Amino acid sequence: MxxxxxxxxxxxxxxxxxxxxxxxxxxxxxxxxxxxxxxxxxxxxxxxxxxxxxxxxxxxxxxxxxxxxxxxxxxxxxxxxxxxxxxxxxxxxxxxxKNVLLKIKSDKTNEAELQNTIENTSLLLKEFNTNIVKYTNYVDTKQISGHYVIYWELLAKNSGNTPTDGVLNQCCLQMEESLNSVYRQSRVADNSIGALKIRVVQNDTFEELKDYTISRVPR
Incomplete structure (x- = not known):
């Protein structure tokens, strides 16, 4: 729509x-x-x-x-x-x-770039008839080296043929290869950025989070 x-x-x-x-x-x-x-x-x-x-x-x-x-x-x-x-x-x-960025060091990944990266990576899920329904992201800097964490909510049309851990690892590599040159330089050359991680959440997680957030709003 x-x-x-x-x-x-x-x-x-x-x-x-x-x-x-x-x-x-x-x-x-x-x-x-x-x-x-x-x-x-x-x-x-x-x-x-x-x-x-x-x-x-x-x-x-x-x-x-x-x-x-x-x-x-x-x-x-x-x-x-x-x-x-x-x-x-x-x-x-x-x-x-404006100012919607993932950033650890000198890297700057904006919203449009992340969206394009996820769209390109989602092609790896086609053979499993699986789509990325929703996603969010954040930068984990609690440890050295900091890294990107991407949360995916997936919709698999065939529950008996879902993406394996190996496929999700390929998705991580594909995303890293699709990001900008500054990110790749920091990721590969000096290891100042850790490996990107994808976390698959249960169905309706985002809806439940939205409902929980709304329930906490004072009335």
């Missing part, structure tokens, strides 16, 4: 005008009459803000919004890639959240 709109609780940004597209192809069209939008280029030294009409196709920007509700140049924290224009309104796809 693809969401019909892109929004915050305080304001609306864009609409999905092609509801029948694949989720991976979703793009949103900015609604210029809703708020005042500005864009900060995804560059380390960028300080100049761009208006709607000045953004360029295939470039990434951080969205900044000034709203009727009182937000003033609020940095949303989302990075967007401009995919085209609908009349004069830019269309974009969501790329990743």
């Amino acid at each position: 693809a969401c019909t709109m892109y929004a915050l609780s305080k304001c609306y940004f864009g609409l999905n005008l092609n509801l029948m597209c694949k989720p991976s192809e979703v793009e949103y069209t900015i609604m210029p009459n809703m708020e005042y939008f500005e864009f900060l280029p995804f560059e380390p030294s960028a300080t100049d803000l761009f208006d709607l009409s000045d953004v360029e196709i295939d470039k990434e920007y951080e969205l900044i919004v000034t709203s009727y509700a009182g937000l003033c140049r609020y940095r949303v924290g989302d990075f967007l890639r401009v995919t085209g224009f609908n009349d004069a309104a830019p269309q974009f796809c969501f790329v990743r959240r």
